[in-house]
Amino acid sequence: MTSIISDKRLNVIPLSEPAIIGNEWKYIKECLDTGWVSSVGSYVNRFEKMVAEYVGCKYGIAVVNGTSALHLSLLVCDVKSGDEVIVPALTFVATANVVKYCGADPVFIDCDQETLCLDVKKLKRFLEMECIRKNDGYTYNKASDRRVKAVMAVHNFGHPVEMDNLIEICQQYNIDIIEDATESLGSEHKGQKTGSFGKLACLSFNGNKIITSGGGGMVVTNDGRLAEKVRHLSTQAKNDSIEYDHNEIGYNYRLTNIQAAMGVAQMEGLDTFVEIKRKNAFRYKKLFSNMNGIELLWEKPWVKSNFWFYTVTVSTVHKKALIDYLHSENIQVRPLWKPIHTLRMYKDCQAFRVESALNIYDTALNLPCSIGIKKEEIDFTVEKIKSFFSSRG
Ligand SMILES: Cc1ncc(COP(=O)(O)O)c(C=O)c1O
Known part of the structure; x- marks a missing residue:
């Protein structure tokens, strides 16, 4: 039998390889030619603006990967030791790991058999049967007496979670929604782009995603205060542009201009x-x-x-x-x-x-x-x- 597969791919049909068919070479060359290769540069700003606008959010903060975007989102929602976060049982491990990075614990909820996303009805049942709303207005897990602070809404394989029902339940129980939209850039729920529903949402530009910057991620949000906080934490929590004055423990999570240049070229496609x-x-x-x-x-x-x-x-x-x-x-x-x-x-x-x-x-x-x-x-x-x-x- 003759193979239909090109030599370039060594006769393999790959699962998911990037499409580098636009202005990637041109934009990256510009970074190299001008010396703007690190975490400051016009492509970083352009990439942030382009993605945020596309998703329908006011702010975008580019970071090194989707995992760091998720981590920072939990931190700015004040998720910490002694808290619990709802995580779908079916997701990539990073969604749960970031909960642990914050010292909190995940509670796993089933997925819907058809969408593969969080089963919102089961989440409701969990909250009704296993949790209690206390006088402080927050929801606590009866078994652990810990506060259920956030839900990770993962749009698995690009299919959106049932967001309207999830939002209603989370409002009722006073729980924050963080969208893990790492796989769903471009997907829509009732005409609205995923990434624009949660308090914050996280994107990934890993090599196998629909667009890639080699590696990269972004937090998008409509909340200016949270956006500023995410940006601050992603740059080692530096308080002053000249002095090395840091007011809390931060992270070196910023995306480079070279990666952002690739991201901009990919966004065009x-x-x-x-x-x-x-x-x-x-x-x-x-x-x-x-x-x-x-x-x-x-x-x-x-x-x-x-x-x-x-x-x-x-x-x-x-x-x-x-x-x-x-x-x-x-x-x-x-x-x-x-x-x-x-x-x-x-x-x-x-x-x-x-x-x-x-x-x-x-x-x-x-x-x-x-x-x-x-x-x-x-x-x-x-x-x-x-x-x-x-x-x-
Ligand atoms: C559902 C999900 N969450 C989080 C991540 C983490 O993104 P990254 O690999 O960019 O850190 C990925 C992708 O790899 C993912 O598929």
Whole structure:
């Protein structure tokens, strides 16, 4: 059989590789030519403005990665030792780790079987059954007597969380919402961009994200006071532009101008990237439409997903074998994250009735989704999945 895959990729269909097809070289060269390579420079300002405007927020603060964006967001919400933060059981580990960086503890809530995002109904049940609102107006976990301070709303694989219901519940229980929008730049919930709902929201520009700056992240918010605080903490909490006067423990979390230059070039392509991701999702959908044994998870009618990653489910007995088979055919796929409450570091934390996340972990995998993936590569991937199932009767 002749391979349809280019030599450049060493005959592999990658899971997700960046599309560097715009002004990246030009803008980065400009940084090198002018010497503006570090964490101050016009590209940093431009990148912050561009992303904040795109998302629909007043402020953007560029940082080294999505994890540092999440960490700073929790810090400015005053999350600290003795607090609890709601984290979906199904997410990348960074969402939970940052809670621990602050000395607080995550409480894990299940995901919705269809959107893979936080199950808002289950969160409501948890708050009604396991928590109490005290006279100070805050919500406390009855078992630990600790305050439930924030919810991490993770828009998994680009699909938005049910934000209207989440906002209503969080207002009722006086809990802050921090959006982990690291995977959902460009996605919309009822016409509004993800990243514009929470008290703060966090983005990632890691190499596999819909746009990349090599590595990078951003906090976006409409709250000027919080924005200033995030900026302050991200620059070692320096109080004075000349004197080395620091008023608290800060972090060196600022993005460099070189990375921001790449980010600006990528932002110029974002709308096209979202369009391509969606078009490719529809291609997968059409090809899978007559196939038994596999289901492509799809967006809900109230959202427009950026389809950052494509997720399919198969029966538990087939998942690992299918992954191994596709790898043997040089098609990169990956299992989903192990539900976080099952990881060694988190197994003593509270997890409220987590069922769907375990089931999804047992049955789901992500398919190749690069912006540059060719039609033939999508077809080839689906063809190989078909032959896997036909060989099994
Ligand atoms: C859901 C989620 N949260 C947080 C992060 C952390 O972002 P970064 O890798 O930029 O630190 C990522 C991505 O890697 C992610 O997918």
